[in-house]
Amino acid sequence: MRRIFSKTIITLSLVSFFTDIASEMLYPVMPIYLKSIGFTALLIGILEGIAEATAGLSKGYFGELSDRLGKRVIFIRWGYLLSALSKPAMAISKWPIWIFVARTTDRIGKGLRTSARDALLSDESTPETRGKVFGFHRGxxxxxxxxxxxIALLLLWLFPGDYSIIFLITIIPGLAAVLLTLLLKEKNRSQGTAKPQNGASPFSFLGYWRQSPVNYRHIVVGLIFFTLINSSDAFLLLKVKEEGASDTLVIGLYIFYNLAYALLSYxxxxxxxxxxMKRMVIFGIAIFAITYLGFALVSKWSVFILLFGLYSLYAASTEGVLKAWLANNLPKTKTATGIGLYNSLQSIATLLASSLAGLIWVMAGSGIVFMISAVGATLAGIYLYIFTRTSVTYQGSE
Incomplete structure (x- = not known):
């Protein structure tokens, strides 16, 4: 255990733990809060669309910049600080422009830190331990x-209808995460081929696609196709609600899913x-296909407990593992760039997937949405099985 998990890995994992407490305190109440201060469904959609697009593009930009400068910690520290401060800021004013700025700042913080953090996890692990390291962090x-x-449920019970207090209290776990980043130390790394003083344009990270290893490109193509048919988890919760479950049960299922996911990740x-890693990712995608087929065919909400258990197995088999798989197929000086490019493409694909799923849901019903996802996941798994290799490990810097 000690040889696998360095101080840096444990610190990063605790930072993510506290940050996700803050983020997920807001997940169940964000739409309700926004509606309570006058946001329409259209405004909420625009807000989330801009926020996610900002996060997606910034992951690639700051990932490449991290490689250019040969630094990780400064991106991680400032990224978590921006997110910690922006969440409670949303409760300070109900002015729509202020909400847009605060929410977008939170997503910029995520984009600033994510690729550098994943690259640092890769730097702190070996090809033989990378799955364990990313799995532990994800857990x-x-x-x-x-x-x-x-915590959000408890606060709503203590302070019924007072959503702003939840936003304000997120400052506690948020700042705990920021303080933990002070334990991280920057290590000397060789810089990439580009001179850092030349900087990086907002879209220059896309140019890495042509230079990247062939197996990396095949993996990304398969995963992005899978993402395009994998809509937001909110649709799963909406399906359960549609079948007659109470609000408490819906949130309870979400908590159960995350607990099971956390326990299974390592x-x-x-x-x-x-x-x-290839076998594990394909296994996870197969579980996803089975789960979504179940959501398409089942109308008895009690069965959804089993389906959410299966869904946690899918997530644990893919989310951390696929980052480790990508890292094993990238040269060390391009780890943040390669993972950042994938993160950006994934964020944009997720936005498109959720928009399309919502449109199909309205036009044809929820069953069709889940059936399309199940079939698409099967095709993505077949593609990854045929066109990718298990691992092409790069030991050098080029």
Missing amino acids: MDTLGAAVGPA PMGWLSDKLG
Whole structure:
């Protein structure tokens, strides 16, 4: 355990744990709060669309900049600080422009830190331990995602209808995360081929696609296709609600999913190191297809408990493992750039997927949405099986 998990890995995992507590405290109440201060469904959609697009593009930009400068910690520290301050800021004023600025700042913080953090996790691990490391980090992150909604429920019980207090209290876990980043130390790294003083344009990270390893490109193509048919988890909760579940049960299922996901993440990461990351990711996508087929066919909401359990197995088998798989197929000086490029493409694909899912839901019903996702996931799994290799590990810097 000590050889696998360095001080840096444990610190990053705790930082993510506290940050996700803050983020997920807001997840169940954000739409309700925005409606209570006068936001229409259209404004909420525009707000979230701009926020996610900002996060998506900034992940690639700051990932490439991290590689150019040969630095990780400064991006991580400032990214978590921006997010910690912007969440409670949303409760200070109900002015729409202020809400837009605060929400976008939160997403810029996520974009600023994500690729550099993933690259640092890769730097602190070896090809033989990377699945365990990313799995452990993902488990701690997701544990925070289970604790956060539970705290939100408690606060709503203590202060009924007072949503602003939840936003304000997020400052506590948010600043705890920021203080923990002070334990991180920057290590000397060789810079990439581009001179840092030349900077990076907002879209220059896209140019890495042509230079990237072939197996990396095949993996990304398969994963982005999968993302395009994988809509927001909110649609799963909406389906349960549609079938007659109470609000408490819906939030309870979300907490159950995150707890199961957190507990399974490290074991699945450990298995990926033993059995191969390609096999684990394809296994996870197969579980996804089965789960979404269940959501398409089942109308008895009590069965959804089993389906959410399966969904947690899918998430634990893919979310952390696929980052480790990508890292194993990138040269060290391009880890943040490569993961940042994937993160950006994934964010844009997620935005498109949720928009399309919402449109199909309205036009054809929820069953069609989940059936399309199940079929698409099967095709994505077949593509990854045929066109990718288990791992092409790069030891050098080029």
